[in-house]
Amino acid sequence: QLQLVESGGGLVQPGGSLRLSCAASGFTLDYYAIAWFRQTPEKEREGVSCISSSGGSTNYADSVKGRFTISRDNAKNTVYLQMNSLKPEDTAVYYCAASYSSSWCGGSLPDVWGQGTQVTVSS
Secondary structure, three states, X not given: OOEEEEEOOEEEOOOOOEEEEEEEEOOOHHHOEEEEEEEOOOOOOEEEEEEOOOOOOEEEOOXXXXXXXXXXXXXXXXXXEEEOOOOHHHOEEEEEEEEOOOOXXXXXXXXXXXXXXXXXXXX
């Protein structure tokens, strides 16, 4: 069974940092591009960041550029999202998704979704 499991979410004060992990089980991420999304009850799902299968190409939403960094460790079958200078508007459930593609950034349906991890930024 192909699964993605997110972890690392939690409650953090504004200006703080969190690192989300997206670990794959049942398959290897080597040939998959990965994207992070976030969603709140008030907003539609938003693409946050994506990374190519090789890790050589990354993209970020304007709202997180300069604060978030996506990376991957294919040896650990895991993708990370380092989130710094967090703001209350970053509060959301964060999901990772995988597409069997060298380069994908959410423009089509992924092959695998994670279950999500809650990030809450509040004082």
